Amino acid sequence: MDGMDIGSKGVVRVVVTGAAGQIGYSLVPLIAGGKMLGPGVKVELRLVEIPPAMGALEGVKMELEDCAFPLLDKVVCTSDAAEAFVDVDICILVGAFPRKAGMERKDLLAKNAAIFKAQGEALNSVASPNVKVVVVGNPANTNALILSTFAPNVPKSNITALTRLDHNRLKAMVALKLDKNVTYVDGAVIWGNHSATQFPDVLNCKVDGISDPIREAVGGEAYLRDELIPKIQKRGAAIIAARGLSSAMSAANAICDHMNDWLHGTGDKYVSMAVFADGSYGISEGIVYSMPVRTMKGGSYEIVQGLTVDAFSQEYMKATEAELRAEREDALSIL
């Protein structure tokens, strides 16, 4: 992937689609406040909405101005994605039709495939090939796949989907279970889809010196299978049940973590990012699959090799792969 020296950019241009929505409202102050790009980096925010939400978006813009953020260079509001994508550095694609109670994933896919096809075409015609994209709108992995299909000028490695929220959820839940601060939990992985088939994996975790046997320390296979894994897989639904709305604050926080690590590097650690599968860990090409990823300062990354994957892991990893391949087939049949 082509690098990006964030420090050398005068102003970094960041697009957020769906910016008047719930996640958008939590996200834009974090970006303008410096959490995503890092201290001292100026930002131009390009906020994209559908025409009926442009009034609400103007309100978001007014509030951003009223925050008097020192790093906020400019705010542009538009309902034209192609206008927003010209020379953009970072593209955060949140805008999508959200899942409603009782909706199947396939219904959601049908609603959103058209959005990501159109945005892929727009990116392809006007964006720099160096643009870094994270797809947040669900079904995020397959939306990223659709986007890339229609944006062949953007290298596949520059198109990712968000599983950092799941990663953070897993890290936090392990910390809670072992009564440790989250900073002591390292090496968690989310494999596969940002959906209820994802595999939240602790086998390669190290928690404040406890690394072996970590599954037993966390509660043993039965606890993982019956409690921890389903809890992470269904956390999004639990938030919807509790709030009547899906996760927004934690999603915005995770988007900043994803981009900050991508731009600034994870050092010798790794994080979970949904990226194009390349055969690593037996997951063959053609889908966007969450993997352990090590990022390098400047914006390149690699899938971390050599993590332990046993029969327990394989069963889950194959199930979530099968779901992604089925989503891909559904998407291809819709488009």
Ligand SMILES: NC(=O)C1=CN([C@@H]2O[C@H](COP(=O)(O)OP(=O)(O)OC[C@H]3O[C@@H](n4cnc5c(N)ncnc54)[C@H](O)[C@@H]3O)[C@@H](O)[C@H]2O)C=CC1
């Ligand atoms: N990957 C992840 O970890 C997570 C993903 N999500 C997903 O993020 C998406 C957004 O969630 P919320 O902000 O809660 O939803 P929301 O409904 O509050 O906001 C979505 C916004 O997108 C806008 N929008 C719709 N189509 C658009 C288009 N073609 N171009 C630009 N804007 C468009 C809508 O007008 C709305 O303001 C949903 O798909 C949700 O399922 C939510 C939480 C976590």
Ligand SMILES: O=C([O-])CC(=O)C(=O)O
């Ligand atoms: O479950 C949903 O629809 C929202 C979401 O993606 C999450 O909170 O992880």
